Amino acid sequence: MIGRLTAARAEPGPLLPLEVEGLVVEAGGRRLLDGLSFTLRPQRCTVILGPNGAGKSLLLRVLHGLVPPDRGVLRWPEPDPDRRRLGQAFVFQKPVLLRRSVRGDLAVALAARGVPRRERPARIAEALALVGLRGFERRAARSLSGGEQQRLALARAWALRPQLLFLDEPTASLDPAATRMVEAIVRDLAARGVTIVASTHDLGQARRLAQDILFLHAGRLLDRGPAEAFFERPASPEARAFLAGELPA
Amino acid sequence: MGEIGEAAATALRLLWSADPELFAIVALSLEVSLTATALAAAIGLPLGALLALARFPGRGALVLLVDAGMGLPPVVVGLLVYLLLSRAGPLGELGLLFTPTAMVIAQTILVTPIVAALARRAVADLLEDYHEHLTSLGLRPLAAVPVLLFDARYRLATACLAGFGRAAAEVGAILIVGGNIRDHTRTMTTAIALETSKGALEQALALGFVLILVVLAVNLAAAGLSTMARRIEG
Numbered sequence: 001m002i003g004r005l006t007a008a009r010a011e012p013g014p015l016l017p018l019e020v021e022g023l024v025v026e027a028g029g030r031r032l033l034d035g036l037s038f039t040l041r042p043q044r045c046t047v048i049l050g051p052n053g054a055g056k057s058l059l060l061r062v063l064h065g066l067v068p069p070d071r072g073v074l075r076w077p078e079p080d081p082d083r084r085r086l087g088q089a090f091v092f093q094k095p096v097l098l099r100r101s102v103r104g105d106l107a108v109a110l111a112a113r114g115v116p117r118r119e120r121p122a123r124i125a126e127a128l129a130l131v132g133l134r135g136f137e138r139r140a141a142r143s144l145s146g147g148e149q150q151r152l153a154l155a156r157a158w159a160l161r162p163q164l165l166f167l168d169e170p171t172a173s174l175d176p177a178a179t180r181m182v183e184a185i186v187r188d189l190a191a192r193g194v195t196i197v198a199s200t201h202d203l204g205q206a207r208r209l210a211q212d213i214l215f216l217h218a219g220r221l222l223d224r225g226p227a228e229a230f231f232e233r234p235a236s237p238e239a240r241a242f243l244a245g246e247l248p249a
Numbered sequence: 250m251g252e253i254g255e256a257a258a259t260a261l262r263l264l265w266s267a268d269p270e271l272f273a274i275v276a277l278s279l280e281v282s283l284t285a286t287a288l289a290a291a292i293g294l295p296l297g298a299l300l301a302l303a304r305f306p307g308r309g310a311l312v313l314l315v316d317a318g319m320g321l322p323p324v325v326v327g328l329l330v331y332l333l334l335s336r337a338g339p340l341g342e343l344g345l346l347f348t349p350t351a352m353v354i355a356q357t358i359l360v361t362p363i364v365a366a367l368a369r370r371a372v373a374d375l376l377e378d379y380h381e382h383l384t385s386l387g388l389r390p391l392a393a394v395p396v397l398l399f400d401a402r403y404r405l406a407t408a409c410l411a412g413f414g415r416a417a418a419e420v421g422a423i424l425i426v427g428g429n430i431r432d433h434t435r436t437m438t439t440a441i442a443l444e445t446s447k448g449a450l451e452q453a454l455a456l457g458f459v460l461i462l463v464v465l466a467v468n469l470a471a472a473g474l475s476t477m478a479r480r481i482e483g
Binding site (some may be wrong): 064066085088090096097100109112113 | 378
């Protein structure tokens with residue numbers, strides 16, 4: 001049905017590098033993101049690390065265009081916001097799955113992005129194979145286990161062929177086995193050239209996945225750069241305390 | 250108690266013997282209520298979706314009005330439709346008073362707010378859940394409507410069943426605008442009221458049994474739908 005409402009759209013140009021300058025988001029008189037400046041490099045896995053309430057999820061939403069910033073500039077190489085959206089996908093901490101079958105859920109996403117009807121079955125089959133959910137096509141999407149739901153959300157994201165994939169705490173509510181599977185999929189997508197930007201408060205996950213780190217604390221960007229350097233020589237006392245596993249007062 | 254037992258037995262015999270008058274009354278009741286529900290669905294489902302999705306001046310007042318409309322007193326609606334359709338009324342020339350059409354109009358007015366209010370809540374709940382995902386996909390609001398309506402299908406069907414339940418059990422409005430005319434506008438509920446007042450408990454009870462069966466069937470259908478929804482939606 002929605003296939004008729006959305007015409008096929010032109011492919012976006014390269015989305016990265018993205019230069020962010022002086023990003024500010026405020027709410028209720030509080031600065032939730034306070035003057036962030038950084039560059040997202042292409043074909044890297046950037047992990048936004050920090051404690052709960054640091055502003056990680058909010059930053060992902062601002063980058064993806066779900067929340068408008070109050071101040072600051074996001075300099076994208078692709079000027080058209082609609083085309084930029086076509087090159088991105090977002091996986092939420094709690095996967096948002098439609099009240100229909102696994103296949104139906106993926107089909108809606110593909111139709112929304114203007115993927116021609118004849119191409120959809122192959123895309124769906126390939127995406128489900130990537131995340132190990134072949135044979136689940138007719139199952140109700142919301143009846144899957146937590147780990148399977150997150151893998152389905154990743155399959156849906158991959159089916160859209162994004163240049164840039166945002167992952168908001170993708171394993172926050174998963175057990176170690178499901179976490180391992182999700183991380184393997186993320187590495188697989190990165191190997192296929194997808195630029196990953198993931199938020200987490202899990203140090204182990206950051207060490208396993210990150211090539212670049214953005215360390216957020218109370219809405220401020222206190223540390224950024226290659227992951228190895230960050231883990232060896234964190235620049236801020238807050239990052240040192242976080243790496244040492246110290247509980248905040 | 251014995252009288253009721255005797256009346257119930259007679260009622261069952263009437264049902265068993267397929268009494269033509271009884272069945273004509275049941276058929277008219279179903280026809281009027283189903284037509285009113287279909288019309289209410291045609292108006293109420295899009296109206297509910299619109300109120301959930303669109304933002305326009307006066308929307309809050311309209312939502313309040315629709316919600317309040319769920320509790321419209323049937324006799325007042327009956328009276329208003331009577332005034333509208335009576336010979337001296339603005340639509341008197343149509344000659345609809347004391348016809349099944351007048352009964353359909355009254356019931357449609359009663360049922361539409363129920364369908365619209367329940368549909369609005371169903372779509373609004375779903376939108377809250379889906380909003381970020383649909384925005385992330387780049388779906389414009391118009392293109393999101395079919396997705397939301399399809400995914401709310403079980404709750405929308407339940408809204409229509411709730412509307413039908415109200416219509417089938419309603420007596421005040423259709424008594425006023427239909428007139429309870431034998432072989433013309435007599436329905437289960439108006440006939441029950443009449444037969445009870447005449448002391449003809451057998452006829453009243455027989456119709457009462459059928460009415461309860463209809464209401465039970467509607468409730469079973471609603472329960473079945475929500476079970477199916479849980480299984481499919483997870």
